[in-house]
Amino acid sequence: MKFAAEKDRKPLRGTRQILRCTLLAVVLLLLFTPAAHAYVGPGAGFAVLSSFLTLFLASVHAVIAFLTWPIRQCFRFLRRRRAYRKAKTKRVVILGFDGMDPVLTERFIKQGKLPNLARLRERGTFRTLATTLPPISPVAWSSFLTGVNPGKHNIYDFLTPDRRRYLPELSSARIRGSQHVLKIGRYVIPLTRPQIKPLRKSIPFWHYLAEAGVFCSVIRVPITFPPEKFSGVLLSGMCVPDIQGTQGTFSFHTTRTSNRESASNRVVVPFQKDGEVFHSYIPGPPDTLRTDPSVELRAPFRVKPGVSKRKANIHVDGRSIKISQGEYSEWVELEFRAGVGVSVKGICRFYLKSVEPELELYATPVNIHPMHPALPISHPLTYSIYLAKKQGLYATLGLAEDTWALNDSFLTEDAFLEQCYLIHEERERMFFDALDKTTKGVCVCVFDITDRVQHMFWRHLANGHTSGAPRTGNEGPSVIEELYMKMDELIGRTMEKVSNDSLLLVVSDHGFKAFERGVNLNSWLHQQGYLALREGATSGDWFQDVDWSKTRAYSLGLNGIYLNMKGRESLGTVEPGAEAARLRTEFCEKLQGLIDPATSRLAILRTFDAMKAYTGPYRGNAPDVIVGFGEGYRASWDSAQGRVTPAVFEVNSKAWSGDHCIDPGLVPGVLFSNWKINGERHAITDVAPTLLDLFGLQIPSHMDGRAWPMASISST
Amino acid sequence: MIDRAFDLSFRLMRPLPAFAVLAVFSVLTAVLSLLAVRWTSDQKAIRRVKDLMGAHFLEVRLFPDQLGVVLRAYLALFGNTLLYLRYALVPLLVLSVPLLILFAQMESYFGHAPVQARHDFLVRTTFQTVDSMRDAFLQLPPGLVQSAPPVHIFSEREVDWRVRAEQPGTYDIHVRLQGSDFSKRVVAGSGLTRIVFEREQGSAWRQLIDPGELPLPRAGLVEQIRIQYPPRVFRFRTWEIEWLIPYLALTLAAALFLKGALRTEL
Numbered sequence: 001m002k003f004a005a006e007k008d009r010k011p012l013r014g015t016r017q018i019l020r021c022t023l024l025a026v027v028l029l030l031l032f033t034p035a036a037h038a039y040v041g042p043g044a045g046f047a048v049l050s051s052f053l054t055l056f057l058a059s060v061h062a063v064i065a066f067l068t069w070p071i072r073q074c075f076r077f078l079r080r081r082r083a084y085r086k087a088k089t090k091r092v093v094i095l096g097f098d099g100m101d102p103v104l105t106e107r108f109i110k111q112g113k114l115p116n117l118a119r120l121r122e123r124g125t126f127r128t129l130a131t132t133l134p135p136i137s138p139v140a141w142s143s144f145l146t147g148v149n150p151g152k153h154n155i156y157d158f159l160t161p162d163r164r165r166y167l168p169e170l171s172s173a174r175i176r177g178s179q180h181v182l183k184i185g186r187y188v189i190p191l192t193r194p195q196i197k198p199l200r201k202s203i204p205f206w207h208y209l210a211e212a213g214v215f216c217s218v219i220r221v222p223i224t225f226p227p228e229k230f231s232g233v234l235l236s237g238m239c240v241p242d243i244q245g246t247q248g249t250f251s252f253h254t255t256r257t258s259n260r261e262s263a264s265n266r267v268v269v270p271f272q273k274d275g276e277v278f279h280s281y282i283p284g285p286p287d288t289l290r291t292d293p294s295v296e297l298r299a300p301f302r303v304k305p306g307v308s309k310r311k312a313n314i315h316v317d318g319r320s321i322k323i324s325q326g327e328y329s330e331w332v333e334l335e336f337r338a339g340v341g342v343s344v345k346g347i348c349r350f351y352l353k354s355v356e357p358e359l360e361l362y363a364t365p366v367n368i369h370p371m372h373p374a375l376p377i378s379h380p381l382t383y384s385i386y387l388a389k390k391q392g393l394y395a396t397l398g399l400a401e402d403t404w405a406l407n408d409s410f411l412t413e414d415a416f417l418e419q420c421y422l423i424h425e426e427r428e429r430m431f432f433d434a435l436d437k438t439t440k441g442v443c444v445c446v447f448d449i450t451d452r453v454q455h456m457f458w459r460h461l462a463n464g465h466t467s468g469a470p471r472t473g474n475e476g477p478s479v480i481e482e483l484y485m486k487m488d489e490l491i492g493r494t495m496e497k498v499s500n501d502s503l504l505l506v507v508s509d510h511g512f513k514a515f516e517r518g519v520n521l522n523s524w525l526h527q528q529g530y531l532a533l534r535e536g537a538t539s540g541d542w543f544q545d546v547d548w549s550k551t552r553a554y555s556l557g558l559n560g561i562y563l564n565m566k567g568r569e570s571l572g573t574v575e576p577g578a579e580a581a582r583l584r585t586e587f588c589e590k591l592q593g594l595i596d597p598a599t600s601r602l603a604i605l606r607t608f609d610a611m612k613a614y615t616g617p618y619r620g621n622a623p624d625v626i627v628g629f630g631e632g633y634r635a636s637w638d639s640a641q642g643r644v645t646p647a648v649f650e651v652n653s654k655a656w657s658g659d660h661c662i663d664p665g666l667v668p669g670v671l672f673s674n675w676k677i678n679g680e681r682h683a684i685t686d687v688a689p690t691l692l693d694l695f696g697l698q699i700p701s702h703m704d705g706r707a708w709p710m711a712s713i714s715s716t
Numbered sequence: 717m718i719d720r721a722f723d724l725s726f727r728l729m730r731p732l733p734a735f736a737v738l739a740v741f742s743v744l745t746a747v748l749s750l751l752a753v754r755w756t757s758d759q760k761a762i763r764r765v766k767d768l769m770g771a772h773f774l775e776v777r778l779f780p781d782q783l784g785v786v787l788r789a790y791l792a793l794f795g796n797t798l799l800y801l802r803y804a805l806v807p808l809l810v811l812s813v814p815l816l817i818l819f820a821q822m823e824s825y826f827g828h829a830p831v832q833a834r835h836d837f838l839v840r841t842t843f844q845t846v847d848s849m850r851d852a853f854l855q856l857p858p859g860l861v862q863s864a865p866p867v868h869i870f871s872e873r874e875v876d877w878r879v880r881a882e883q884p885g886t887y888d889i890h891v892r893l894q895g896s897d898f899s900k901r902v903v904a905g906s907g908l909t910r911i912v913f914e915r916e917q918g919s920a921w922r923q924l925i926d927p928g929e930l931p932l933p934r935a936g937l938v939e940q941i942r943i944q945y946p947p948r949v950f951r952f953r954t955w956e957i958e959w960l961i962p963y964l965a966l967t968l969a970a971a972l973f974l975k976g977a978l979r980t981e982l
Contacts, residue, residue, distance in 0.1 A: 054769055054800075058793050061776060065786060072781065215781065233778055318979055382774050389771035437779050 084213075086696020091502035093435065094444040094687070095494060096144070096221065097487055098137055099451035099660060100508035102128045102670045104461075108484050116492035120506065120672040125710075128668040130683035131510040133613055134559035134626055135664040137238060137451065138172060140509035140684050141222035146202035147688030147703035151614030153202040155223060156622050157557035158239075158247075160199075164570045166543050168556055168642070170247070172200050172223045172239040175375070177288060187289050196226040196375060201618055202702070205688035206232055206442065214695050215441030217434035220427060222446060225398065227379035233437075234379045235387065235430065237446055240398040243336070243346035243366040243374060244285050248399050252410050253280040253303075253361040264541075264641075265404040271303070271359055278303045282363055284336035285344055285374075297336035297344065299366075305355045312352055312359075323352045328418060331393035334366060345369040347393050349422075351415055362410055364419070367396045387430055394426040401452035407654050416456060417479065424449040428490060435497055442691065447490075453483050454512045458658025491672075500674065503694065503710075508669035509684060515652050515659035517596060518636025519603050519629065521555035523648045528590070531644065539644040546644070549573065552583060553624075556642050558635050558661040560623020561587055568620075580624070584609045587625045596649050602630040603649065605663040615704075628663030635661065678709040719927050722821045723910065734826070734908045735950055738959055741822060742966030747978070748814070750971055753807040754980040762803045763981045769796045820925045826959035828911040828945035830903040833884045836863050838944040839877040839900070841891050842916075848937040849875050852893040860887050860902065873939075881905075891938055900941040901929055916940035 084090065106126075109118045120126065132140045132150060134157065142155040150156050159168040174197045178190030200223050206216035210231035218224065222238030242248055251267045255278065261268040271278035284297035301316035314321040314329070321329050329350040337343045346366035353360040368374055370388040377396050378384035388394065400423050406416040424447065431445040457479040491506060498504045522539075525531035532550035539545040543554060548564060548571035555561045563580055566572035574580055587607065594604040606628040614622055629635070637654070638645050660667040671682050685705035692699050693707035729737045775789040831837040843849040849868060854877045856862060864878035881887070884905025891898045900915050912928035917939055923931055932938055949956040975982055 054793065054797050058773075058790060058797075062790050065776065065780070069783065380778065383778060386771055386774035386778055389767040389774065392767075437775075437782060437785050439782055439784065 084695070087214075088694050088696075089501060089503050090440045091438065091498070092442045092505070092691060092694060093438075093494060093498050093502060094442070094505045094507060095431075095491060096141075096444065096446035097450040097506065097508045097670075098141075098222075098446060098448045099454050099510060099512055100484075100487070100506075100670050101454070101511035102508075102668060103511065104480065104484065105670055108481060108488075113481065113485050114488040116488045116495060117506070117672055119495070120491070120504075120674055124504075124675050125671065125673040125677040127671045127677065127682050128511075129507055129671040130681060131664050131667060131669050132684060133608055133664050134628075135510040135660050135662070135667045136558060137509055138223050140669070141238070141446065142200055142202075143685045143705075144507070144509065144687050145204040145206075145221055145223070146200075147205060147685050147692075147699075147705040148202050149614055149616060149685065149704045150622060151610075151616030151619040152702060152704070153200055153616075154618035154621055155200050156626075157560060159557045160621065161554075161556045161562060163568050166546070166548065166554070166569070166571075166642075168542065170199075170239065170241075173198055173225055175241065175245060183291060186291055188291055190288060194375075198226055198228065203700075204228070204230075205691050206230055206234075206444075208692055208697055208700070209442060209695055212695065212697055215438060217438045217441070217443045217445075219430050219434050219443075219445035220448070221444060222398070226376055229379055232379075232441075233383045233434070235384060236377045236396075236398070238398040238448070240368065240377055240396055241375070242397050243344060243368060244283070246365070248365040248397055248402060248404065249283075250365050250402050250405050250410070251282055251363045252405075253359075253363065255359045263408075266408065266410065274302075276304060278305075278359055280361075282334055282348065282366060284334075284346070284366065287338050289338045289342065297338055299334040299336055299346075303359065303361060305359065309355045312355055312361075314350055314361075321350065323350055325352050325355055326415070327352060328415075328422065333369065333393070344374045345372040346374070347396075349419075351411070351419075353411075353415075362405060362415075364395075364402060365397055367400070370394060370396050387433070390433060391426070391429045394430070395423045399448075399452075401448065403452055403456055403656060406456055407656050409655075413457070413655070417453065420449050420452055424486075432493075432497075435494070447487070450483060450487060450508070454480055454658045456655050456657070458512065458514055459655070461658075495674070498674065502674075504674040505687070506670065506672035507684070507687065510660040510664075510669050511667040512658050512660050513631050513662060513666055515634045515657055516632040517599070517603070518639065518650050518652050519594070519596075519627075519633055520636040520639040520643075520645050520648050520650065521561060521627065522639050522642060522644045523646070524591075524594075525553050525555065525561070526644045527648065533644060538646065539642075541641050541643055543642045546642075553587070554642065555623075555635070555639055557623070558640055559627050559629075561625040561627065563624045565624075581611070584611065584624050591625070591627060596633070598649055601632065603633045604628065605630040605666070628665070629661070630663065631666055633662065634659045673710070675710050678711075682708060718817060718821065719910075722825075722927075726825060726908065726910070730908070734948070735962070737908060738826060738950075738963055739966055741818075742963050743970045743974075745815070745818060745963075745967045746970035746974055748818075749807075749811055749967070750975055750978045750980040750982075752811050752814075753982060754978065756810045757803055757807045757981075759981045762800065765796050765800045765803060766981065769793060769800065772796065817924060817927075820927055822959065822963065824910050824912060824926075824928050825908060826948055826963075828913050829948040830884075830905050830907070830909060830911060831881060831943065831945060832906075833881045833904050836878050836880050839879055839889060839902075840940075840942045840944065841875050841877075841898075841938060842940040842942075843873045843875070843893075844937045844939055846870050846873055848893055849873055852891055852938075854879075855890040855892055857887045857889065859883055859885055860889065860904075891941060893937055896937055898932060898936065898938040898941060900943065902943055903945075911945050912943075913945055914940055914942040 108114045132143045136157055138155050138158055139150055142153040146153045155171050157171055160171040162169045176195040178192045178194055180191040182189040182191055206218055207230045209216055216232035218234040220235055220237035224234060225236035225240045227234050227236050249265055249267060251269055253269050253271055255271045257268060258270050267283050269280050271280045279302045281298040281300040284299055286293050287295040287297050301314055304313045306312055310325045312323055314323055316332060317335055321332060323329050331347045331349055334346045334348060335343045347369050348366045349364045351362040353362055368377055370384040373384055401420045405411040427447055435443050461480050522531060530553045532547040533539055534545045534547045551564050552574050553561055553563050563574045563583055564572050565574050565576055565580060574583060588609055591604050592607045596603040604627055608626040610619060610622040610624050610626060636650050669684060683705060686708055689699040689703045689705045690707045699707060772789040772793040776786050779785045852875055859882050861880050862877055863880045867876045881904030887902045888899050889902055901912060903909055903911055910928050915929050915932055917934050918931040949958060950962060
């Protein structure tokens with residue numbers, strides 16, 4: 001990978017020689033001078049003091065640890081005796097690959113490109129893994145970690161509607177500012193901490209295991225934000241917000257425009273020229289010390305293009321970063337100052353897109369600083385700090401790979417791919433560190449790159465894909481193939497560290513298919529008379545101009561249709577009970593088998609009545625009807641954002657050309673294991689109960705999954 | 717030149733109380749040291765090794781039941797501490813000379829207070845030989861008076877004169893014998909001023925660590941002339957301390973406070 005790393009300061013040859021001579025002279029002077037008692041400054045003082053302190057504390061800690069270790073071990077041994085006494089293995093390693101597709105995997109195995117997965121298939125197990133309804137990552141991974149259907153874990157999509165305002169909100173967590181504040185003029189002083197409420201329900205399997213004394217390392221499993229307490233370590237994954245509280249808002253700085261432009265996932269900030277220097281700023285979070293919520297914090301920076309016009313120096317927060325065109329910087333620490341002593345810290349990478357004729361600089365969404373987290377992103381809190389100290393700064397944002405930047409052509413394919421692999425390398429280091437630490441217990445890590453790259457590069461793979469998005473890189477059709485091969489290498493390296501008596505599982509939450517045409521469910525509802533507009537035939541984002549008093553249903557997100565239910569929605573029109581049931585049935589019947597007139601293909605394969613599809617206490621929060629799109633189809637971009645357009649069907653012309661938010665039967669995930677797993681049907685909900693069973697714990701009755709019958713290679 | 721520079725800076729700060737001057741020098745020392753550390757050390761490596769030390773500490777806390785992990789963490793912690801010391805060695809060596817000079821200058825200002833006017837003090841002179849001390853006599857300038865006959869300590873080759881300053885001022889006293897003249901400066905009064913506690917035979921190195929007056933000639937008959945100055949102490953209620961402790965504390969505090977602003981990794 002190419003980096004425009006902050007170059008090490010290398011003194012010139014002459015300077016170095018002078019330095020050496022000086023050092024030699026100093027050494028000689030010190031050797032041949034009489035003893036003198038002198039204090040030699042804070043540098044030496046710090047060196048000596050901190051070294052002494054480190055050694056002293058380490059020694060004290062070591063002695064205490066050694067002395068108390070047998071007692072602690074006895075105590076823990078007694079506590080976890082139950083778990084390990086009946087355990088079929090002492091160690092389970094789970095590699096999760098978001099979106100690894102069984103069809104592609106099988107194809108590449110047959111072509112001999114995935115030798116490690118082939119080995120697992122031969123010696124152990126390869127099966128498809130039934131995904132959830134709908135087959136969306138937050139839903140599927142929530143079922144993976146809880147062992148229950150969505151009706152019990154309450155996650156149905158990335159977004160869920162706020163029934164009072166008909167606006168989307170994050171389905172997994174709710175972040176609210178301080179509830180009690182002291183107002184002084186234009187300023188407010190928060191008296192309590194911001195509230196972060198997890199919306200995912202049910203209990204992850206690692207809580208049961210930890211309670212029984214089984215240590216678990218959980219790395220970047222989706223929907224683990226905010227991190228919940230348990231006796232193990234966890235780094236939150238998908239749905240961790242950026243510093244602005246969004247799911248990823250990048251900034252693009254350019255001389256092309258003189259006005260700031262904002263969209264849902266980006267901010268375009270103009271450069272202000274001052275001589276040879278260009279000034280701009282990274283937008284930060286709202287200033288919570290101001291009564292006006294529109295006041296945002298900013299991290300100013302300036303760029304000075306180099307003489308060669310292919311390089312530039314970025315000066316931010318007193319640091320200088322050299323960067324070349326077409327390269328990423330290392331992680332840059334940013335500080336957003338709200339007042340004296342009050343600041344929020346974040347990190348981002350810069351990517352210099354061009355210097356001439358226009359200066360264009362991309363900055364990733366500002367990730368929460370892992371060493372100074374503004375919100376908790378790990379359990380214990382020190383775990384994210386530990387990882388940052390051990391391996392350097394790393395991406396903390398849930399959806400760290402910036403698909404929006406490529407989708408909207410702010411990044412080229414090459415740049416996006418490089419970003420993905422930079423993040424992946426960080427993840428690999430975290431995983432192997434956790435693997436080394438988890439000599440006994442469960443180590444689980446989810447890698448997202450498989451999902452992101454397939455979303456954006458599927459059109460390279462599929463023949464005759466209708467996506468008209470330009471290919472903006474040198475990457476050929478082998479991007480996805482190479483991706484699978486790299487994941488196979490990772491699996492191979494993991495296999496080397498996992499003995500046969502330990503269980504290795506390779507799982508994915510869903511597979512992948514092409515996304516060629518979009519179906520606007522809101523337009524369909526409008527045309528069918530279920531959704532009414534106030535004026536005109538179209539609406540803006542998020543149901544702008546929708547006449548709720550005449551609307552009976554609406555669609556938000558990727559697969560769901562919601563009834564405008566009385567008592568649930570603020571302007572509900574549909575009576576709960578019989579009318580709601582009739583409407584659900586009506587939608588299911590009308591939508592199932594919907595044909596795209598332009599292609600004569602099946603756009604919607606199946607539809608599901610939530611009341612029949614789900615069980616559990618949170619079924620009422622689900623979309624009332626879940627749509628299972630046919631292959632090549634998905635909810636259109638406009639539909640997902642609550643916009644009504646004249647046409648129901650439209651071509652997907654974005655780089656985002658692969659998807660999985662379709663009928664779950666079309667996109668199962670993969671299940672590989674180094675053990676023989678028996679049984680006929682395997683589902684992602686089975687993983688949690690299987691793990692409890694492996695460690696000899698009783699499977700809670702509320703879990704929907706069932707433990708797989710399996711045997712280690714040695715016993716078979 | 718160094719002496720003159722320090723004299724000038726102390727003169728500029730004359731209106732300030734002694735502790736404030738000490739504080740100013742502490743901050744300056746901190747800034748100088750931070751800059752020196754920043755420019756002479758591998759800051760990136762220091763930061764990395766410090767991060768690793770922190771990581772290994774946390775490792776012990778995060779994985780307390782994995783004995784192997786804990787042991788490896790302690791070993792790594794030890795190794796990284798040595799590495800940290802190695803990285804700190806270069807700035808330590810580079811800083812040692814200028815700070816030694818600074819220390820000596822500070823000692824000459826803060827180490828002792830002037831003799832009080834109208835109070836007796838001793839002028840203690842050590843001679844090369846017992847024979848030479850017999851002929852020695854002390855010549856005092858106007859304003860200084862000898863208040864008692866000299867005391868000859870033959871076993872130490874030392875003659876002590878008891879002298880009194882009639883009024884505050886800077887005086888040059890002369891020890892004369894066998895046609896030779898050895899002078900020594902005496903400061904009487906109060907306030908922060910350069911005090912040279914002793915003048916003795918030596919080289920340029922001697923002058924470096926005892927600045928203010930030239931060393932006595934090497935082959936001369938007088939080895940050393942010392943003035944019995946009272947030590948300068950800083951009083952915090954009932955606690956009396958010499959300058960080094962508050963200087964050290966203030967320097968460390970200032971360095972801690974300024975290291976962020978000066979972007980220096982310590």
